[in-house]
Amino acid sequence: xxxxxxxxxxxxxxxxxxxxxxxxxxxxxxxxxxxxxxxxxxxxxxxxxxxxxxxxxxxxxxxxxxxxxxxxxxxxxxxxxxxxxxxxxxxxxxxxxxxxxxxxxxxxxxxxxxxxxxxxxxxxxxxxxxxxxxxxxxxxxxxxxxxxxxxxxxxxxxxxxxxxxxxxxxxxxxxxxxxxxxxxxxxxxxxxxxxxxxxxxxxxxxxxxxxxxxxxxxxxxxxxxxxxxxxxxxxxxxxxxxxxxxxxxxxxxxxxxxxxxxxxxxxxxxxxxxxxxxxxxxxxxxxxxxxxxxxxxxxxxxxxxxxxxxxxxxxxxxxxxxxxxxxxxxxxxxxxxxxxxxxx
Numbered sequence: 001x002x003x004x005x006x007x008x009x010x011x012x013x014x015x016x017x018x019x020x021x022x023x024x025x026x027x028x029x030x031x032x033x034x035x036x037x038x039x040x041x042x043x044x045x046x047x048x049x050x051x052x053x054x055x056x057x058x059x060x061x062x063x064x065x066x067x068x069x070x071x072x073x074x075x076x077x078x079x080x081x082x083x084x085x086x087x088x089x090x091x092x093x094x095x096x097x098x099x100x101x102x103x104x105x106x107x108x109x110x111x112x113x114x115x116x117x118x119x120x121x122x123x124x125x126x127x128x129x130x131x132x133x134x135x136x137x138x139x140x141x142x143x144x145x146x147x148x149x150x151x152x153x154x155x156x157x158x159x160x161x162x163x164x165x166x167x168x169x170x171x172x173x174x175x176x177x178x179x180x181x182x183x184x185x186x187x188x189x190x191x192x193x194x195x196x197x198x199x200x201x202x203x204x205x206x207x208x209x210x211x212x213x214x215x216x217x218x219x220x221x222x223x224x225x226x227x228x229x230x231x232x233x234x235x236x237x238x239x240x241x242x243x244x245x246x247x248x249x250x251x252x253x254x255x256x257x258x259x260x261x262x263x264x265x266x267x268x269x270x271x272x273x274x275x276x277x278x279x280x281x282x283x284x285x286x287x288x289x290x291x292x293x294x295x296x297x298x299x300x301x302x303x304x305x306x307x308x309x310x311x312x313x314x315x316x317x318x319x320x321x322x323x324x325x326x327x328x329x330x331x332x333x334x335x336x337x338x339x340x341x342x343x344x
Contacts, residue, residue, distance in 0.1 A: 027239040028105045029092040035073040036084055036143055043076040053141035054116045056123045061136075068116040069109065074141040084143045091147070095154045100246035101239075102219040102231055107204070110212050111149040115200050116140055119193055140193040144184070148194055149201030152177040156205025177201065219243060 022030070039048050054071035058064045075081050096104040119140045127135040155164070155173040164176040171179050177198045184194060203209050220243055222231040234240050 022238050024093075025089070025239055026093060026096040026101055026104075026241050027234060027237055028101050028108065029088055029096050030239055032073070032092070032108070032143070033085060033088055036075045036081065039073055040075045040078070040081050047076065048074050049076065049139060049141050053139040054119060055137065055139045056120050056127075057136040059116075059120060060124070068113055068120075071116060071139075071141045072112055072143050072146040075143065080142065080144075084147070087147050087151070088143065091151050091154050095150060097241055097247050098154075098157070100219065100243045101234070101241045102222050102243065103214060103216075103246075104241075105231075106214040106219070107153065108146065108150070110209070111146050111153070111197070111200055111204065114209070114212070115145060115149060115193065115196050118196050118200070122192065122196075138192070142193075145193040145197045147197075148177060148181060149197040149204070151180065152198050152201025153205040156202060216243060 025033070039052075042048055052067060052070040052074050054067045059067045075084060092104075095107070099107065123135045123138055127133070155162075155176050158173045160174070162173040163170040164173055165171075166176070166179060166183075181194055181198050185191070200209075204213075221227065222229040223235050223242055225232040225235060235242060
């Protein structure tokens with residue numbers, strides 16, 4: 001008769017991976033990736049590009065302005081989904097931890113709206129100059145339109161000595177988006193939305209779009225639960241990085257093992273992984289000791305304590321006993337003097 005196994009059942013690897021994904025991925029990055037995954041699975045039944053892509057003939061002439069916002073969430077093939085996770089799990093996580101979830105959401109939508117608006121303007125201008133309807137039927141879709149802009153923002157705000165690894169070579173962070181864009185153009189052809197995404201990302205990172213940036217005070221009001229900010233319901237959700245938890249430039253230092261020198265690529269550079277979402281560190285816990293180094297007050301109310309400044313602490317039991325005995329003798333003599341004992 002087989003002996004029953006009384007131990008706990010083995011953990012479910014799928015559930016473990018999903019819990020790790022929830023724990024290590026900030027909220028906005030996770031929402032974008034989840035929407036991309038949903039778009040991929042819906043592509044088995046119909047093409048979501050017909051409903052969500054930014055196509056000038058529908059966005060402008062049909063007045064379907066929602067396409068400006070929904071176009072980055074389209075994914076119709078497994079290879080694109082794979083590279084989306086590689087890119088967003090690296091650059092999106094770090095930038096969201098650096099800025100906070102509120103400002104990162106504002107950045108994502110700002111890059112999306114500006115890039116798609118420029119795409120529509122250029123498409124209309126090219127259509128008017130060439131009279132070719134192909135420009136009206138061109139589409140801006142996919143996460144890489146915005147992700148390239150996010151990479152450009154990240155590389156613009158990263159420390160100047162930071163480098164990014166692309167396959168087997170290291171590229172200075174400032175030029176990494178251009179190299180990545182050239183690589184994409186080499187294999188998939190030149191795409192106008194990708195070029196616009198990189199240009200808008202550089203402009204945002206170098207302060208050319210400051211009028212479109214959300215102020216920190218505004219984002220703090222969004223997160224305020226007492227006043228019922230628009231994002232107050234998301235603050236307590238897993239992975240939400242508040243402004244107080246945002247790590248600034250330390251997001252790159254932590255993500256690179258504390259070196260701050262070389263980053264990971266989104267194009268297959270290997271290594272790395274997402275930076276864990278951590279709670280803010282209590283500043284009081286970073287000090288070596290909260291106690292004074294001069295001995296403090298003794299139990300008997302002595303002002304100077306058992307040890308004076310510069311005296312080495314006793315190491316053995318005999319030394320400690322001798323120190324206590326001398327202190328007791330001093331207290332006895334002081335008490336006798338206060339009582340007026342002439343024998344002291």
